[in-house]
Amino acid sequence: MNEVKGGRGAKHLRVRTPPLELVPQSGRGRGVKHNEKLMIIDVMKIKRILIANRGEIAVRIMKTAHLMKIETVAVKTAVEPKAMYLSSADVIYDNSDDASEIPVFLNIEKLIAIALETHANAIHPGYGFLAENAYFAQKCIDNKLIFIGPSPDAIYKMGNKTIARKIALASGIPMAMGSEGNIANEVEAATIAEKIGYPVIIKAASGGGGRGMRIVRKAEEMEKMFIIASKEAEKAFNDPSVFVEKYIENPKHIEFQILGDTKGNVIHLGERECSIQRKHQKLLEEAPSCALDEKLRKKMGDMAVQIAKAVDYHSAGTVEFLLDSEKNFYFMEMNTRIQVEHPVTEIVTGLDLIEQQIRIANGEELKYKQSDIKLKGWAIECRINAEDVQAGFAPDPGKIESLNMPTDQYVRVDTGVQSGSSIVASYDSMIAKLIVKGKDRKDAIKNCKMALDKVWIKGTKTTLPFFRLLVRHQKFQDGTFTTSFIEKDLEKYYFNSEYEEMLAAWLATKLFIEENLNDDSINVNFEHGKVMSPWLLNKRINQF
Amino acid sequence: MANDKLQIKKLYALSSENRKFSFSLPLKHTIRIGKREYDVKLKADEKYGTYILWKNRKYPVEIVRSSQNKYEILFNDISYIFTVETPFSLKRKKVLNSNRGKIEKEIIKAPMPGKIIDVLVREGATVLRGEPLVILEAMKMQNEIISPVNGTIEKVTAKPNTNVMKDDLLIEIKL
Numbered sequence: 001m002n003e004v005k006g007g008r009g010a011k012h013l014r015v016r017t018p019p020l021e022l023v024p025q026s027g028r029g030r031g032v033k034h035n036e037k038l039m040i041i042d043v044m045k046i047k048r049i050l051i052a053n054r055g056e057i058a059v060r061i062m063k064t065a066h067l068m069k070i071e072t073v074a075v076k077t078a079v080e081p082k083a084m085y086l087s088s089a090d091v092i093y094d095n096s097d098d099a100s101e102i103p104v105f106l107n108i109e110k111l112i113a114i115a116l117e118t119h120a121n122a123i124h125p126g127y128g129f130l131a132e133n134a135y136f137a138q139k140c141i142d143n144k145l146i147f148i149g150p151s152p153d154a155i156y157k158m159g160n161k162t163i164a165r166k167i168a169l170a171s172g173i174p175m176a177m178g179s180e181g182n183i184a185n186e187v188e189a190a191t192i193a194e195k196i197g198y199p200v201i202i203k204a205a206s207g208g209g210g211r212g213m214r215i216v217r218k219a220e221e222m223e224k225m226f227i228i229a230s231k232e233a234e235k236a237f238n239d240p241s242v243f244v245e246k247y248i249e250n251p252k253h254i255e256f257q258i259l260g261d262t263k264g265n266v267i268h269l270g271e272r273e274c275s276i277q278r279k280h281q282k283l284l285e286e287a288p289s290c291a292l293d294e295k296l297r298k299k300m301g302d303m304a305v306q307i308a309k310a311v312d313y314h315s316a317g318t319v320e321f322l323l324d325s326e327k328n329f330y331f332m333e334m335n336t337r338i339q340v341e342h343p344v345t346e347i348v349t350g351l352d353l354i355e356q357q358i359r360i361a362n363g364e365e366l367k368y369k370q371s372d373i374k375l376k377g378w379a380i381e382c383r384i385n386a387e388d389v390q391a392g393f394a395p396d397p398g399k400i401e402s403l404n405m406p407t408d409q410y411v412r413v414d415t416g417v418q419s420g421s422s423i424v425a426s427y428d429s430m431i432a433k434l435i436v437k438g439k440d441r442k443d444a445i446k447n448c449k450m451a452l453d454k455v456w457i458k459g460t461k462t463t464l465p466f467f468r469l470l471v472r473h474q475k476f477q478d479g480t481f482t483t484s485f486i487e488k489d490l491e492k493y494y495f496n497s498e499y500e501e502m503l504a505a506w507l508a509t510k511l512f513i514e515e516n517l518n519d520d521s522i523n524v525n526f527e528h529g530k531v532m533s534p535w536l537l538n539k540r541i542n543q544f
Numbered sequence: 545m546a547n548d549k550l551q552i553k554k555l556y557a558l559s560s561e562n563r564k565f566s567f568s569l570p571l572k573h574t575i576r577i578g579k580r581e582y583d584v585k586l587k588a589d590e591k592y593g594t595y596i597l598w599k600n601r602k603y604p605v606e607i608v609r610s611s612q613n614k615y616e617i618l619f620n621d622i623s624y625i626f627t628v629e630t631p632f633s634l635k636r637k638k639v640l641n642s643n644r645g646k647i648e649k650e651i652i653k654a655p656m657p658g659k660i661i662d663v664l665v666r667e668g669a670t671v672l673r674g675e676p677l678v679i680l681e682a683m684k685m686q687n688e689i690i691s692p693v694n695g696t697i698e699k700v701t702a703k704p705n706t707n708v709m710k711d712d713l714l715i716e717i718k719l
Contacts, residue, residue, distance in 0.1 A: 211684070228679070232686050235661065279685060390623060394656040395683040402593050425657050429683050456604050457621070458593050464621045496622050499577070500603070503596055504619040505557035505565035505626055506575060506584060507605060511615055512555065512628035513571055 053126030055416035058085035064354040122146035131337035178245035186226035199247040204233030251322035256304035285341035290479035347379035378444040401459035465494035658682030
């Protein structure tokens with residue numbers, strides 16, 4: 001085991017590479033065929049990647065890096081000193097004594113310094129944090145570090161929604177009517193809204209991920225919503241500017257995965273259906289979408305490629321559209337990073353998107369033409385978050401006391417959490433992504449239903465009961481759901497089968513007897529498993 | 545007194561939504577559905593922790609909180625709150641409930657841990673049901689905390705740019 005030489009060598013800890021578990025499908029898998037003879041063996045310049053991220057995406061990137069024989073550096077923080085992603089890394093940089101007020105994953109100077117000190121020659125930003133920060137990408141280039149993502153110019157143009165709108169408009173991409181550029185105040189917003197008609201949506205110019213967005217249904221709400229959206233935008237993106245767009249009622253959220261190389265080739269890998277959202281936060285995604293036929297897929301896919309080409313896009317990216325009930329589609333935004341929901345595309349295309357990102361960053365030419373991409377089967381991803389579905393999806397951070405995920409053939413699990421890990425309030429609430437495949441949509445839903453009952457998570461409340469409800473819902477099964485599904489079509493957000501409440505009542509009664517009536521019959525004879533008193537169920541019983 | 549306890553023939557588990565489940569004593573480890581009795585088993589093992597076995601299926605189960613006769617049980621990822629009553633305590637509770645006057649105050653607590661971004665009301669202000677009171681940021685999202693009632697703001701404890709824990713007092717509204 002080599003210690004990494006550096007200014008503060010003692011900070012680095014070299015760890016053994018763990019055995020690989022889930023093997024992402026490589027490009028040589030099913031679904032994609034290419035001529036082996038035409039393959040050019042490229043020299044891999046990327047030797048060691050600093051993962052400027054945490055959680056499941058850090059684990060995910062490291063899995064592919066290991067397969068490609070590329071070393072990885074992970075950053076240890078004081079918030080999560082025992083996090084699972086650290087055990088996947090070749091080198092751990094201990095930053096837990098960092099006294100800076102900026103969290104390390106948002107600290108550009110610090111991350112560059114760590115990369116240089118640990119002799120990484122590339123940085124993968126993952127998603128969130130600095131993934132769509134043009135300045136960070138530029139800083140990497142300035143320090144001769146390979147940024148595994150698009151060019152700073154493409155990040156900047158697509159990151160600024162008003163510029164992105166102008167580019168899309170110039171490329172002839174259909175868009176919802178809206179303001180020409182940013183708007184100064186609620187009065188201007190109201191004027192535009194009068195012109196295009198309510199409802200309208202206020203969006204953050206530098207936005208993404210649902211923050212800084214508010215729907216305004218009538219003029220009276222404009223002032224309040226404008227202030228909320230603008231404040232939220234400033235807080236989240238350091239930029240209070242917002243613009244106004246016609247709000248498309250009950251659309252589907254359809255996004256296209258694209259891949260571009262540095263030689264100007266751009267292809268799309270089909271769509272993802274992400275209409276199951278709450279407050280613009282996606283909860284379940286699938287690929288492909290049952291709302292698209294081959295003709296519409298080609299039309300929308302071509303548009304996605306066109307807009308990517310307009311900014312000379314390279315790396316993986318996502319073009320988001322809204323699709324209305326008449327199958328009209330409107331450009332929404334482009335995300336210039338790997339997405340949380342990328343696994344569903346990997347399953348139906350057989351491609352490893354992280355591998356593609358690394359190869360593209362290495363300067364390699366895309367090995368696939370559009371005609372090589374064939375979608376096969378169906379994939380569904382459930383985001384299992386530490387949230388309380390009985391309290392409107394309020395985050396429920398805490399320690400994951402035990403985590404058991406299904407290991408069936410049709411299941412893939414991407415997670416950065418294991419038994420004993422904590423979901424901390426300073427980061428997002430994701431526990432794991434349950435990704436299920438099937439030969440078609442019906443089959444995938446059937447498998448998903450089975451897999452959901454095999455997930456055991458103890459310690460926090462989770463979104464599992466929501467997904468159990470969803471897979472049983474008629475509107476989900478027939479595919480007619482839209483982005484308003486959760487708000488409009490559901491009376492409650494969770495599923496419990498008949499008798500579950502009664503069984504819980506039985507247990508409460510049993511506890512009461514044990515505690516108050518000193519009844520020995522509690523300790524009944526169990527066949528398997530331990531004989532136990534229900535009172536020992538939880539070591540630390542919290543008081544009301 | 546031990547003798548008194550022996551006289552209890554039934555226990556009632558009342559859910560927070562006022563559903564009543566009655567169980568006769570001694571408590572059986574079976575539950576009757578229609579004409580059939582089904583076994584209920586409480587078990588624990590290494591892999592799954594504690595679970596209830598019912599009709600050949602395992603359901604994860606945990607006691608989340610308890611005090612006196614009140615229990616919060618997490619059963620298959622859903623929490624249920626019950627108060628367990630004896631026939632006597634149930635009768636007493638009914639009497640108490642009918643004597644209790646109307647609630648005069650609505651206390652708004654933080655539904656989740658997070659940071660107060662903005663407080664939109666002042667003490668003395670009148671609010672209508674559905675009006676936003678506080679903006680609380682938790683785990684990436686800004687959440688509007690909305691008044692569940694019509695009333696007058698009596699007390700504002702929430703301060704912008706401060707962190708709050710779950711169930712911290714934010715605002716009191718006089719009805």
